[in-house]
Amino acid sequence: SYELxxxxxxxxxPGQTARITCSGDALPKKFAYWYQQKSGQAPVLxxxxxxxxxxxxxERFSGSSSGTMATLTISGAQVEDEADYYCHSTNRVxxxxxxxxxx
Amino acid sequence: xxxxxxxxGGLVKPGGSLRxxxxxxxxxxxxxxxxxxxxxxxxxxxxxSSIVTSTSYIYYTDSVKxxxxxxxxxxxxxxxLQMNSLRAEDTGVYYCARGRDTAGGYYFDYWGQGTLVxxxx
Numbered sequence: 001s002y003e004l005x006x007x008x009x010x011x012x013x014p015g016q017t018a019r020i021t022c023s024g025d026a027l028p029k030k031f032a033y034w035y036q037q038k039s040g041q042a043p044v045l046x047x048x049x050x051x052x053x054x055x056x057x058x059e060r061f062s063g064s065s066s067g068t069m070a071t072l073t074i075s076g077a078q079v080e081d082e083a084d085y086y087c088h089s090t091n092r093v094x095x096x097x098x099x100x101x102x103x
Numbered sequence: 104x105x106x107x108x109x110x111x112g113g114l115v116k117p118g119g120s121l122r123x124x125x126x127x128x129x130x131x132x133x134x135x136x137x138x139x140x141x142x143x144x145x146x147x148x149x150x151x152s153s154i155v156t157s158t159s160y161i162y163y164t165d166s167v168k169x170x171x172x173x174x175x176x177x178x179x180x181x182x183x184l185q186m187n188s189l190r191a192e193d194t195g196v197y198y199c200a201r202g203r204d205t206a207g208g209y210y211f212d213y214w215g216q217g218t219l220v221x222x223x224x
Contacts, residue, residue: 031208035148042198042214043140043148049207090208092138092150092162
């Protein structure tokens with residue numbers, strides 16, 4: 001079955017750049033999508049089709065994809081960006097999630 | 104404003120049944136695929152089921168096939184999930200999510216706040 005692999009955790013200081021990766025064999029052919037889930041809240045779409053950002057999402061969020069790896073980048077991470085981040089791709093499969101700590 | 108509001112969760116014994124509902128507003132419900140995604144306590148997201156606009160196509164994850172039934176009422180802007188033969192491993196928050204089916208892939212662009220299902224004796 002198809003799988004997406006994410007690091008369990010990433011930690012940065014406020015103002016630093018956070019990078020969260022997602023690897024999967026289908027990513028060279030399929031788009032990656034990213035969701036942010038803050039504690040006790042519903043997921044929110046932050047990146048779609050590898051690198052597109054919904055209008056309400058801050059510009060510091062960006063996405064890229066190369067080969068079998070997609071990357072979510074948060075440039076100048078803020079304390080309020082602390083959350084779990086999930087990648088998602090074809091066949092309705094989610095990655096295991098990455099806990100981003102900003103402190 | 105797109106709004107999805109789930110209801111119907113609660114505590115149920117193993118082997119019991121529950122029916123979840125999702126009330127949609129702020130968009131033309133009948134023109135979008137709809138989905139249920141769940142999250143076990145402390146765990147990640149797991150897609151459960153999808154239904155296309157006309158109900159012609161319905162999909163389930165393997166672990167719920169034969170036990171769960173997804174349906175929709177476009178006249179009432181509502182999505183449902185009938186859950187039978189519930190197991191402890193079905194415990195979690197169930198989210199209603201709007202689906203976008205594009206040439207490049209399928210994703211979930213809006214989510215409800217979720218409803219908690221607890222299966223326990």
